Amino acid sequence: MQYLLFINTSPDIDKTQPAEKEPMDIEDWVARMDARGVRKFGDRLQAAEDATTVRVRKGELLVTDGPFVEGKDYIAGIDIIECENLDEAIEIARLHPMATHGNVEIRPFWVWED
Amino acid sequence: MGGLAEEAVARAHREEWGRIVATLIRVTGDWTLAEDSAQDAFEQALARWGTDGVPSNPGAWLTTVAKNRAIDRLRRSATERAKLQEVMVMESQDDDELDDRLRLIFTCCHPALTLEARVALTLRTVAGLTTGEIARAFLVPEVTMAQRIVRAKAKIRNAGIPYRVPPGHLLGERLPGVLAVLYVLFTEGYSASSGDRLVREPLAEEAIRVTRLLALLMPDEPEVGGLLALMVLQHARRAGRTDAAGDPVSIEEQDRSAWDHEAIAEGVAILRAALRRHRVDTYQLQAVIAAEHATAPSWAQTDFRGIVRAYDDLARLDPSPVIAFNRAIAWGIAEGPEVGLHRLDLIADRLDGYYLLPAARADFLRRLGRRREAAEQYELALGLAPSEPETRFLERRLAEVTARE
Numbered sequence: 001m002q003y004l005l006f007i008n009t010s011p012d013i014d015k016t017q018p019a020e021k022e023p024m025d026i027e028d029w030v031a032r033m034d035a036r037g038v039r040k041f042g043d044r045l046q047a048a049e050d051a052t053t054v055r056v057r058k059g060e061l062l063v064t065d066g067p068f069v070e071g072k073d074y075i076a077g078i079d080i081i082e083c084e085n086l087d088e089a090i091e092i093a094r095l096h097p098m099a100t101h102g103n104v105e106i107r108p109f110w111v112w113e114d
Numbered sequence: 115m116g117g118l119a120e121e122a123v124a125r126a127h128r129e130e131w132g133r134i135v136a137t138l139i140r141v142t143g144d145w146t147l148a149e150d151s152a153q154d155a156f157e158q159a160l161a162r163w164g165t166d167g168v169p170s171n172p173g174a175w176l177t178t179v180a181k182n183r184a185i186d187r188l189r190r191s192a193t194e195r196a197k198l199q200e201v202m203v204m205e206s207q208d209d210d211e212l213d214d215r216l217r218l219i220f221t222c223c224h225p226a227l228t229l230e231a232r233v234a235l236t237l238r239t240v241a242g243l244t245t246g247e248i249a250r251a252f253l254v255p256e257v258t259m260a261q262r263i264v265r266a267k268a269k270i271r272n273a274g275i276p277y278r279v280p281p282g283h284l285l286g287e288r289l290p291g292v293l294a295v296l297y298v299l300f301t302e303g304y305s306a307s308s309g310d311r312l313v314r315e316p317l318a319e320e321a322i323r324v325t326r327l328l329a330l331l332m333p334d335e336p337e338v339g340g341l342l343a344l345m346v347l348q349h350a351r352r353a354g355r356t357d358a359a360g361d362p363v364s365i366e367e368q369d370r371s372a373w374d375h376e377a378i379a380e381g382v383a384i385l386r387a388a389l390r391r392h393r394v395d396t397y398q399l400q401a402v403i404a405a406e407h408a409t410a411p412s413w414a415q416t417d418f419r420g421i422v423r424a425y426d427d428l429a430r431l432d433p434s435p436v437i438a439f440n441r442a443i444a445w446g447i448a449e450g451p452e453v454g455l456h457r458l459d460l461i462a463d464r465l466d467g468y469y470l471l472p473a474a475r476a477d478f479l480r481r482l483g484r485r486r487e488a489a490e491q492y493e494l495a496l497g498l499a500p501s502e503p504e505t506r507f508l509e510r511r512l513a514e515v516t517a518r519e
Contacts (some may be wrong), residue, residue: 001274085276086226087284108273 002040003089005079006105007098011072022097029096033081038092042079076102119163126172127156128323131242133173134180136214139239139277141204142197145267147187149239155180215240216279216331219324223292224275231266232295233302238263241320251302251317289332293341293397296325300345318349329384339388340398343381347404350377361503366413378408399428403444418448435464443474451478469498473508476515485515 024032033039048067055062067074076098083089086106093104131152138148155176169175181204188198222235234252237243243251249259269275280288303318325342332338354368385401402424410416425441438461446454455478458471465471476491492512499505 003274085274086224087276087280089274090226106273111272 001085001089002080002082002109004107004109005042005081005089005093005096006075006107007044007077007079007096008103008105009073009076009098010102013101020100022100023095024097026097032095033079033092038081038083038088040080040082042077044077045075048074073102119168120160122163122168122172123156123159126159126176127242130173130176131156132215132218132240132324132327134177135239135242136218137177137204138180138184138201139218140214141200142184142188143277144197145239145270147184151180151183151187152176152242154183213279213331215327217277219292219328220279220288221270221275221277223288223295224270225288225291226273226275227266227269229294229298231262231269232291233298234259234262235266236295236324237299237317237320240324243316243320289335289337292328293337296321296328297341297397299324300348315352318345318352321345322349334391336388336391336393337395337397339384340395340401343385343388344397344401344404346377346381346384347401347408350374350381350408356503359503359506361506365407370412373408378405381405382409394427396428396432399424399431403428418444422448435461435468439465439468439470439474446474446478451481454478455482467498469495469504471495472498476511480511480515488515 030039030042051065051067053064053066053068055064079096081089081092083092086108089106093099093106096104098104134152134155135148138151139145142148158179159172159176163169181201184201185198188201218240219236222239223232227235234248237248237251238245245260245263246256248263249256252259254262270277279285300318300321303315303321322342322345325338325345329335329338329342351365351368351373353372353374354370355363357363381401382405385398385405388398388401403421406417406421406424422441422444425437425444429437429441439458442454442457442461445457455475458475458478462471472491472494476488476495479485479488479491489512492508492515496505496508496512499508
């Protein structure tokens with residue numbers, strides 16, 4: 001199965017509390033998942049304020065500044081992983097430092113019938 | 115067509131449905147195919163057993179028919195050749211069958227599904243209830259329930275939820291999710307608070323049956339034993355819980371001879387075995403409380419101090435308002451109604467809108483002879499009471515405290 005991991009910041013993290021300990025830092029995570037052969041691609045993204053959203057309505061182009069949903073949390077990075085099943089994807093995601101400091105959304109890729 | 119054959123089909127349905135579906139899902143990976151084929155097999159049994167007689171091994175008969183139906187369905191679909199091979203070699207009585215059912219339970223109760231979806235899917239796939247029956251039990255339209263089940267199956271397929279018992283290192287964090295589903299099933303059937311009682315009582319029995327299966331498969335997990343003991347002990351008192359009109363009877367006034375004492379003994383034995391492992395949890399503590407009530411010869415001879423101790427432990431593990439409420443009641447019974455009222459005052463802000471709060475206050479006030487205040491609380495409770503029988507119970511009490519001396 002192929003999954004896209006959205007690495008998100010979370011507004012629900014209480015910044016006044018000391019940060020929770022992450023299972024490993026991002027360099028370790030990337031090195032480990034690359035070595036396991038499960039991580040196909042991944043990178044960090046510029047902040048949401050640098051996003052540009054494009055829409056075409058009634059043939060007209062609309063370009064707006066910012067992400068498609070306004071909110072305090074935003075997608076900070078993505079990873080594409082390939083692994084056995086959702087349980088393995090959850091195992092991979094829980095080790096990502098942003099699972100501790102934000103959240104990770106796991107999205108299975110669409111499967112095209114042949 | 116005799117009633118005997120129908121009875122045999124009904125029994126086989128209870129005992130064999132989950133196993134047949136579980137095995138077919140493992141072999142084909144197709145939930146709908148598995149359920150439809152099992153459904154066909156039971157329909158054939160209903161048509162045939164009356165005239166041909168009940169086969170000596172109903173489970174094997176049903177498995178063979180379901181397997182043949184699955185093969186027929188797969189033959190019609192050219193893209194399913196690989197699965198067809200698998201089904202052809204499937205043994206009719208697989209050694210793996212206990213594991214299959216456990217796989218099915220863990221998959222239906224995967225944490226990536228909502229609790230609602232897990233409960234619905236478990237009832238449909240493991241227990242074999244129809245979508246209509248599940249919808250009636252949870253007071254939702256049948257279309258809604260059908261969508262919920264379809265959605266859950268689609269997520270299992272699309273998100274790649276594995277059909278398996280989680281490996282040892284994940285079992286500890288996955289088991290509570292399964293037990294939570296079984297607990298919801300049981301309490302939905304146990305409390306006649308809303309919905310059709312005729313549909314709800316079998317829910318409790320299904321929950322017990324699936325939990326028994328889990329206990330058989332995981333004998334070293336005291337949490338499972340604790341939950342099973344709790345269910346068996348609660349269910350053993352069902353005959354005393356309502357009167358002839360179906361209205362609730364308080365445990366103080368229940369006819370204890372109507373309780374199922376054999377089941378109580380069994381529940382206590384299961385609980386003792388679980389407690390010996392010294393890994394106490396909320397289910398075991400609730401079972402301890404249920405066992406105190408079930409084994410006391412009378413209300414007056416109940417060990418309420420013991421019950422209070424169990425509630426104190428329980429409140430430490432589970433800080434929920436309902437536990438805090440029950441603990442306050444236990445204190446009031448053990449130490450007197452004034453202590454109970456004081457304890458209820460301390461947690462009242464957490465129980466806003468909960469009809470049992472004024473009902474409990476009313477009961478303590480009634481015992482103190484403060485009849486006017488009791489009447490006020492009964493009125494409050496009546497304004498919040500969820501069901502007809504509970505309303506009648508509260509009205510009877512209200513009439514008692516407002517009657518002339």
